[in-house]
Amino acid sequence: MTEQAVARPAVHTGLRRDVTIWGSYTWGYADVGADIYVALGLVIGAAQGGAPLAFALAGLVYIMIGLAFTELASSYPVAGGGQYYSLRGLGDLPAFLAGTALLLDYTIDIALFAVASTGYVNFFLPYLGIRVQSFAVNLGPFHNVNLLWFGETLLLIVFLRWLNVRGIRESSKVNEVLGLVDLCLEISIVIFGFALAWKPDLLIHQWQFELPSTKQFLYGFSLAIISFVGLESISQAAQETRRPATVIPRTSLALIFTVFILALGFSTVSLGILPWQAIKAHESDPIAFLASNVPYLGILAGPFAAFLGATILLISSNTGVMGASRLIFSMSNFKLASPWFSHVHPTRNTPSNAIAAFSWVAVVLTIVAFLTPSVLDTLANLYAFGATLGYILVFISLIRLRYLDPYTPRPYKVPGNIKWKRKDGTVYDVPVIGIVGLLGVTSIFLTVLVTHEIGRIVGPAWMLLCVGYYFYYRRRSGLPIIGSIKHDWEAEQVDVLTRAEEYDLLEEYKQALIRRDRKLGVRSRWEGALDH
Amino acid sequence: MNVILSPLGMLLAIVFAFSLAYVFRWMLNVSRQRPQEVAVARHAVTALQRILVPVSGEPATECAVELACRLGEKQKAEIILVYVVEVPFTLPLDAPEPFEEARGQEALRVARLIAVRHGLPVQAKILPHRYASAGILQLAEAEGVDAIVMSAGQPGAEAGLGRTSRDVLKRATCKVIIDRESAA
Numbered sequence: 001m002t003e004q005a006v007a008r009p010a011v012h013t014g015l016r017r018d019v020t021i022w023g024s025y026t027w028g029y030a031d032v033g034a035d036i037y038v039a040l041g042l043v044i045g046a047a048q049g050g051a052p053l054a055f056a057l058a059g060l061v062y063i064m065i066g067l068a069f070t071e072l073a074s075s076y077p078v079a080g081g082g083q084y085y086s087l088r089g090l091g092d093l094p095a096f097l098a099g100t101a102l103l104l105d106y107t108i109d110i111a112l113f114a115v116a117s118t119g120y121v122n123f124f125l126p127y128l129g130i131r132v133q134s135f136a137v138n139l140g141p142f143h144n145v146n147l148l149w150f151g152e153t154l155l156l157i158v159f160l161r162w163l164n165v166r167g168i169r170e171s172s173k174v175n176e177v178l179g180l181v182d183l184c185l186e187i188s189i190v191i192f193g194f195a196l197a198w199k200p201d202l203l204i205h206q207w208q209f210e211l212p213s214t215k216q217f218l219y220g221f222s223l224a225i226i227s228f229v230g231l232e233s234i235s236q237a238a239q240e241t242r243r244p245a246t247v248i249p250r251t252s253l254a255l256i257f258t259v260f261i262l263a264l265g266f267s268t269v270s271l272g273i274l275p276w277q278a279i280k281a282h283e284s285d286p287i288a289f290l291a292s293n294v295p296y297l298g299i300l301a302g303p304f305a306a307f308l309g310a311t312i313l314l315i316s317s318n319t320g321v322m323g324a325s326r327l328i329f330s331m332s333n334f335k336l337a338s339p340w341f342s343h344v345h346p347t348r349n350t351p352s353n354a355i356a357a358f359s360w361v362a363v364v365l366t367i368v369a370f371l372t373p374s375v376l377d378t379l380a381n382l383y384a385f386g387a388t389l390g391y392i393l394v395f396i397s398l399i400r401l402r403y404l405d406p407y408t409p410r411p412y413k414v415p416g417n418i419k420w421k422r423k424d425g426t427v428y429d430v431p432v433i434g435i436v437g438l439l440g441v442t443s444i445f446l447t448v449l450v451t452h453e454i455g456r457i458v459g460p461a462w463m464l465l466c467v468g469y470y471f472y473y474r475r476r477s478g479l480p481i482i483g484s485i486k487h488d489w490e491a492e493q494v495d496v497l498t499r500a501e502e503y504d505l506l507e508e509y510k511q512a513l514i515r516r517d518r519k520l521g522v523r524s525r526w527e528g529a530l531d532h
Numbered sequence: 533m534n535v536i537l538s539p540l541g542m543l544l545a546i547v548f549a550f551s552l553a554y555v556f557r558w559m560l561n562v563s564r565q566r567p568q569e570v571a572v573a574r575h576a577v578t579a580l581q582r583i584l585v586p587v588s589g590e591p592a593t594e595c596a597v598e599l600a601c602r603l604g605e606k607q608k609a610e611i612i613l614v615y616v617v618e619v620p621f622t623l624p625l626d627a628p629e630p631f632e633e634a635r636g637q638e639a640l641r642v643a644r645l646i647a648v649r650h651g652l653p654v655q656a657k658i659l660p661h662r663y664a665s666a667g668i669l670q671l672a673e674a675e676g677v678d679a680i681v682m683s684a685g686q687p688g689a690e691a692g693l694g695r696t697s698r699d700v701l702k703r704a705t706c707k708v709i710i711d712r713e714s715a716a
Contacts, residue, residue: 194541200541498561504575508575514579
C-alpha cells in the first residue's frame with residue numbers, strides 16, 4: 001500500500017455553524033418523514049395483516065443503524081457522514097464506496113420527492129381552472145409525458161438549489177417550520193385515529209386471518225426499511241450544527257424514537273380502522289385515505305393530505321440537496337473526488353459547486369423518471385440498494401474505529417458492549433449491537449438483491465461507473481489508487497473539536513492522548529497544548 | 533362518520549402523545565455551553581489519575597487523604613499512600629525499625645480505609661529514607677504521579693509550612709497541593 005506525505009487537516013472549510021437543535025432534528029425528520037408517507041401503503045400492500053411486524057423488525061435494524069450513526073456523528077462531527085467514518089476506519093477506497101452508495105440515495109431523494117411534491121401541488125390546480133392532464137403529450141416512443149408537472153419539478157429543484165446556495169440557515173429554517181407542521185399533522189392523525197376510530201377487533205382479525213406468504217412478508221420487510229432511510233442526514237449537517245457533540249446524541253435518539261413509534265403507530269392504527277385491501281387500493285396516498293376515515297379529520301382529508309404531502313416531500317427533497325452536496329464536498333476535501341466540489345461560496349459559506357452539480361444530476365434523473373412508465377417503482381428499487389450498502393460499511397467502521405481510535409471521546413456510546421482487555425492494557429469495547437446490526441443490514445441487502453430487479457442491476461452499475469471515475473481521478477492526481485493517503489487524524493480531531501467549540505471533549509481527548517504517550521514512554525506533543 | 537370509542541384505543545392515544553411529549557422535552561433541554569477556560573480548568577483536575585499522599589498517622593495527614601480522594605473520585609484516580617521512615621545516618625538504610633514500621637502500618641491502615649470508602653484503587657508503601665521530602669519526591673518520580681497532596685506539617689518559620697512540605701513544594705515537578713490548617 002503506497003502512502004503520500006501526511007495530509008494537512010482537511011476541515012478548514014468555511015462552512016458556518018448555523019444549525020440549531022431543532023434544525024438538526026428536522027434535517028433528519030425531513031428525510032425520514034417522507035419515506036413513511038410513501039412506504040406505508042407499499043408495506044401494507046405486501047405484508048398485509050403482518051405489516052406492523054414488518055415495520056417492527058425493520059425498525060429494530062433501523063434502531064441499530066441509528067445508534068451507530070449517533071455514536072459516530074457525535075464523536076466525529078464532520079460533514080460526510082458514512083463516507084467520513086469509513087475513511088477513518090477503513091481507508092480511502094471503502095470510503096469512496098460508502099460515499100457513492102449514499103450519494104445515489106440522496107440524488108434519488110431529490111428527484112423522487114421533488115416529483116412527488118409537485119404532484120401533490122397539482123391537487124390544487126383544478127380550483128384555479130387548470131386541468132393538469134391536458135398538458136400530457138407524446139414524445140416519440142414516450143407516452144403521456146406531462147410537461148406542466150415536469151416544468152414544476154424543474155422549477156422546484158432550481159428553487160432548492162438557490163435556497164441551499166443562499167445558506168444553511170435559510171435552508172434549515174424552511175425545514176424547521178415545515179417539519180414542525182408536518183410532525184404535528186402526522187401525530188394528530190395517529191392520536192385521533194386511536195382515540196376516535198380504532199377497532200382492536202379488526203386489527204386482531206387481520207393479524208390472525210390476513211397474514212401474507214413468507215415471500216410476500218420478506219418483500220414487505222425489505223420495503224419497510226425504506227421508510228427509515230434518511231437518519232444519516234443529521235450526520236451530514238454535523239459540521240454545521242452548533243455544539244454537535246452535545247446536540248447530535250439528543251436529536252438522533254429523539255428521531256430514532258419518533259420515527260419508530262410513528263411507523264408502528266401508523267401501521268397499527270391503519271389496520272385497526274381499515275382492511276388492508278382498502279389501504280392497498282390507495283397505495284399512492286395512504287395517509288390521506290386513512291385521514292378521510294378519521295372523525296373530525298375526514299372533511300379536511302383531501303386538501304389536508306395534499307398540503308401534508310407537498311410540504312413533507314418538499315423538505316425531504318431539500319434535505320437531499322443538502323445531504324448530497326455535503327457528502328461530495330467532504331469526499332472532495334479528502335481527495336476522493338475533484339477539488340472542484342469543495343469550493344465554498346465566498347459570502348454564503350455554502351458548497352455552491354457541489355449543490356449545483358447534484359441538482360443537475362437530479363434534473364437528469366427527473367427527465368429519465370418522466371420518460372418511464374413507473375417512476376416510484378424504479379426509484380424505490382435503487383433507494384434500498386444504496387442505503388443498505390452504505391450502512392454495511394458504516395457498521396464495519398463503527399466496530400473498527402472502537403479498536404483503532406479508542407481515545408476520541410464518545411459523548412454517546414452504543415450500549416451493549418463486551419469489554420476485551422488488549423495486550424497493551426487498553427480496553428476494547430466490542431459493540432455487540434454493531435455486530436448484530438451488521439448482520440441484520442447485510443441480510444436486508446441480500447434480500448434487496450434477490451427481490452428488487454432494477455436495484456440489483458442499476459445499483460452495481462452505478463457503483464462501477466463511480467469507481468471508474470475514482471481510479472481515473474486518483475491516477476491523474478498522482479494519488480494512491482488502492483491505498484490511502486496518510487492523515488494526521490489526531491491533529492484533525494483536535495481541529496474539529498476546537499472549531500465545534502466542544503471544549504470539554506477537546507480537553508478530554510488531549511488528556512487521553514497524553515496518558516497514552518506516557519504509557520509508551522514518549523513525550524506527548526499535546527502536553528503543552530493543555531493550556532490555552 | 534361514527535365515532536368509535538375504545539378504551540384500549542384511548543389508552544394508546546394517551547401513551548403515544550405523552551411519550552412523544554416527553555422525548556421532545558428531553559431533546560430540547562440541553563445544558564448550557566461551558567466556556568473554554570472553564571473546560572480547561574475542569575479537566576486540569578480530572579487529569580489527576582495518580583495521586584501520592586504522604587501519611588504520618590497525624591489527623592492532618594488523614595485530612596489530606598480525604599482531600600486527595602475527593603479530588604480523584606470522579607475520574608477514579610489511584611491513591612498511593614506512603615509512610616516515610618526517616619532513618620538516621622548512624623544506621624544503615626535497611627536497618628529494622630519495628631516501632632516506626634508498626635506506626636507506619638497503623639497510619640496506612642487508617643488512610644487505606646478512607647480511600648477504600650471512596651471506592652478508589654489504593655497502594656500503600658512504607659519507604660525508608662534519610663529525608664522524608666527526598667523519599668516522597670523519589671517515589672513521586674518513580675510512580676509517575678500527577679499530584680502530591682500533603683498536609684502542611686508542623687508549622688515552621690516560612691508561611692506555616694513544615695520542613696518536609698516546604699521542600700516538596702520547592703522541588704517537585706508535578707502538582708503539589710498543601711492542606712494547611714487555619715491559624716487558630
